[in-house]
Amino acid sequence: MRIEANQFPLVWLHKTTQGYSQQDSLVQFEALLARHEPFVLLSNEGLDKERTEQSPGEMKQISLWMKRHKSELKRYVKASIHIESSPTKRLAGKAFALVYEKFWGYPMLMAATEDEALVLAAKLLKTMPTKAEEH
Numbered sequence: 001m002r003i004e005a006n007q008f009p010l011v012w013l014h015k016t017t018q019g020y021s022q023q024d025s026l027v028q029f030e031a032l033l034a035r036h037e038p039f040v041l042l043s044n045e046g047l048d049k050e051r052t053e054q055s056p057g058e059m060k061q062i063s064l065w066m067k068r069h070k071s072e073l074k075r076y077v078k079a080s081i082h083i084e085s086s087p088t089k090r091l092a093g094k095a096f097a098l099v100y101e102k103f104w105g106y107p108m109l110m111a112a113t114e115d116e117a118l119v120l121a122a123k124l125l126k127t128m129p130t131k132a133e134e135h
Helices: 022-034 056-068 070-076 087-104 114-126
Strands: 002-007 010-014 039-043 077-083 108-111
Touching (some): 022 070, 039 114, 077 087, 077 114, 087 108, 108 114
Parallel strands (some): 039 077
């Protein structure tokens, strides 16, 4: 997964793994969490885009990483918003969202368009306290 954070607090996720190792992605994600600022993850590649299967070892690495960072994930990642134009796929995504949130600690939301996703992200970020308000 490639992480594009040049529009922070909007962080775009790209499923391509070409040139990016899982470890690279986790290091990038840690750097985002280390900012101690709320952000939203966005993906506009659809829910059915092909992605590389992960080995059991890679899945274990992700699971252990997630457990180490669970409180930071809950605190700083406001949501992961997936843009999916198909109403059927959005409905299927909503069903999966319950499992996703239980695992990652933040909600997975669905939007039909990029504009809808950006409006939703703006609303979510407005509800997050700033660093100054947390202290």
